[in-house]
Amino acid sequence: MASHILIRPVVTEKSELTAKKGHYVFVVERKANKIEIARAIEAMFNVSVKAVNTLVVPGKAKSRSTKTGMIRGIKPAYKKAYITVADGESINIYSGAGNEENAAE
DSSP states (O other), X not given: OHHHHEEEEOOOHHHHXXXXXXXXXXXXXXXXXXXXXXXXXXXXXXXXXXXXXXXXXXXXXXXEEETTEEEEEEEOOEEEEEEEEOTTOOOXXXXXXXXXXXXXX
């Protein structure tokens, strides 16, 4: 169920800087609410979620020119979730595991 709600993590320079403070960014299913998102994060990464903030990024108009003329379209809108985890916990998005690396130490 968690795999249907969480689509992918957002990996940018800015999201990497906020990850040090315990904030993580994920692209999530448009119809998912904050409670479902928090449960999915807790189940997948084995962390306790302190807060979830969401926003819907609107679609963006795109156009390109070809030999036959202009092609216009729109990129689809998507939903982002900003996750705040409890103090002392972290999410390792590269391995797909939660605090397993810290538990081994």
